Amino acid sequence: MMRYLVSGLLAASALATPALAQTVAITGVRLIDGRGGAPVEDATIVITEGRIVAAGKVAVPGGAERRDYHGRSVIPGLISDHSHVGQVSGTETGAQNYTRANIVAQLAQFRRYGVTTVTALGNNAPSFAAIRADAHAGGIAGADLFGVMQGIGVPNGAPPQSMLKVGPDQLFRPSTADEARKAVAMMAAEKTDLVKLWLDDFGGSVPAKMSPAIYNAVIAEAHARGLRVAAHIHDLADAEAIVAAGADIIAHGVRDKPVPPSFVATLKAKGVWYIATLQLDEATFAWADRAPWTLTPFARAALSPALARQIDDPAWRAKILTDPKTADARTSLAMNLRNLKTLYDAGVKIGFGTDSGASAVRVPGIAEHRELALMVQAGLPPVQALQVATANAAGLLALRDRGIIAPGLRADLLVLDGNPARSIGDADKVVETWVAGRPTTF
Numbered sequence: 168m169m170r171y172l173v174s175g176l177l178a179a180s181a182l183a184t185p186a187l188a189q190t191v192a193i194t195g196v197r198l199i200d201g202r203g204g205a206p207v208e209d210a211t212i213v214i215t216e217g218r219i220v221a222a223g224k225v226a227v228p229g230g231a232e233r234r235d236y237h238g239r240s241v242i243p244g245l246i247s248d249h250s251h252v253g254q255v256s257g258t259e260t261g262a263q264n265y266t267r268a269n270i271v272a273q274l275a276q277f278r279r280y281g282v283t284t285v286t287a288l289g290n291n292a293p294s295f296a297a298i299r300a301d302a303h304a305g306g307i308a309g310a311d312l313f314g315v316m317q318g319i320g321v322p323n324g325a326p327p328q329s330m331l332k333v334g335p336d337q338l339f340r341p342s343t344a345d346e347a348r349k350a351v352a353m354m355a356a357e358k359t360d361l362v363k364l365w366l367d368d369f370g371g372s373v374p375a376k377m378s379p380a381i382y383n384a385v386i387a388e389a390h391a392r393g394l395r396v397a398a399h400i401h402d403l404a405d406a407e408a409i410v411a412a413g414a415d416i417i418a419h420g421v422r423d424k425p426v427p428p429s430f431v432a433t434l435k436a437k438g439v440w441y442i443a444t445l446q447l448d449e450a451t452f453a454w455a456d457r458a459p460w461t462l463t464p465f466a467r468a469a470l471s472p473a474l475a476r477q478i479d480d481p482a483w484r485a486k487i488l489t490d491p492k493t494a495d496a497r498t499s500l501a502m503n504l505r506n507l508k509t510l511y512d513a514g515v516k517i518g519f520g521t522d523s524g525a526s527a528v529r530v531p532g533i534a535e536h537r538e539l540a541l542m543v544q545a546g547l548p549p550v551q552a553l554q555v556a557t558a559n560a561a562g563l564l565a566l567r568d569r570g571i572i573a574p575g576l577r578a579d580l581l582v583l584d585g586n587p588a589r590s591i592g593d594a595d596k597v598v599e600t601w602v603a604g605r606p607t608t609f
């Protein structure tokens with residue numbers, strides 16, 4: 168991952184039109200630096216050429232442009248370890264949405280909501296590489312972008328094609344170990360950031376499930392190439408199997424059973440990362456429920472006209488609320504919340520992700536703000552939830568140039584009204600988002 172540290176440095180110096188050419192000092196703020204400690208009141212953050220040069224109780228350098236943000240809080244930009252791009256437009260999912268224009272618009276929405284780095288965890292067509300390169304170079308007015316190229320599923324199995332409708336260049340479905348190794352080799356040639364596989368039968372709704380022969384081949388080939396493997400799972404048994412096989416990242420929470428001490432101990436011993444994606448299941452029912460947060464201007468502003476019409480349609484809501492899958496999602500969320508608390512308290516490495524962008528109701532930006540609220544609902548203190556979404560999330564990606572507010576790091580910042588360390592809802596009071604030192608107003 169060192170190459171991204173290097174490209175990040177290049178990006179900062181190669182900005183074609185930096186909005187702020189000189190040194191800027193943000194003063195008077197409550198600094199929540201991402202490391203999980205107590206906020207520093209009345210702090211100063213000094214930024215030059217896209218980088219933080221000082222933060223905390225520091226002096227304002229002579230000649231700096233001063234911005235007094237008294238009463239506001241500053242946190243690192245949020246980092247999603249599990250989202251998707253180019254899969255949804257309006258209420259439609261499918262290969263026709265995998266366009267540069269659509270992906271750039273989604274990255275702009277993520278950024279607007281304070282998600283400054285996005286990991287598109289699979290289902291990416293070969294054109295992803297050029298968009299990612301532009302994002303790294305600061306050439307896209309949106310979040311920075313990392314990702315898994317296609318990813319590895321199985322024929323007639325997960326991920327369900329009826330749900331994703333991805334193109335043939337967006338996913339591999341090997342039927343032999345040899346084909347699986349070749350698929351990983353192709354993803355490596357495309358410079359995938361991680362490898363992903365799906366080990367799930369979606370509640371028995373797809374006929375085939377990935378065999379150990381396939382996932383063992385995927386993991387061995389990925390590791391031989393220095394690539395880590397993220398695994399989609401839903402159930403405990405699959406999570407246990409894929410961790411035993413050597414998976415590095417669990418891409419969704421365990422949602423069928425409480426995690427037993429043996430599983431907790433194994434994750435800790437192997438240093439496996441765990442991404443709960445609490446919001447995934449909440450998104451299935453909350454819009455239809457008309458949960459209070461779905462009615463806020465903050466949430467409504469994130470909806471396309473087509474999606475807004477859908478969730479305002481009583482017939483659509485009635486259909487969702489009577490679907491047995493909706494009841495399953497409520498049960499899954501309850502178990503996911505419980506398991507996250509168990510794993511967090513035990514010291515398992517927790518990343519940050521939502522599966523936003525994989526379906527219309529998983530709305531980029533909103534999903535991440537809900538994930539923060541749900542982590543606090545699970546029992547994490549707000550400052551620790553913010554740490555998961557920033558420093559931890561960068562740690563999962565092995566990115567050392569972001570995730571905390573400290574000298575030398577990218578000036579990826581979220582300026583908020585209020586105090587999210589006291590009330591996580593204040594993380595929704597977005598005033599500005601800064602990416603590599605360039606601010607945009609919400």
Ligand SMILES: [Zn+2]
Binds near residue numbers: 249250251522525
């Ligand atoms: Zn996903």
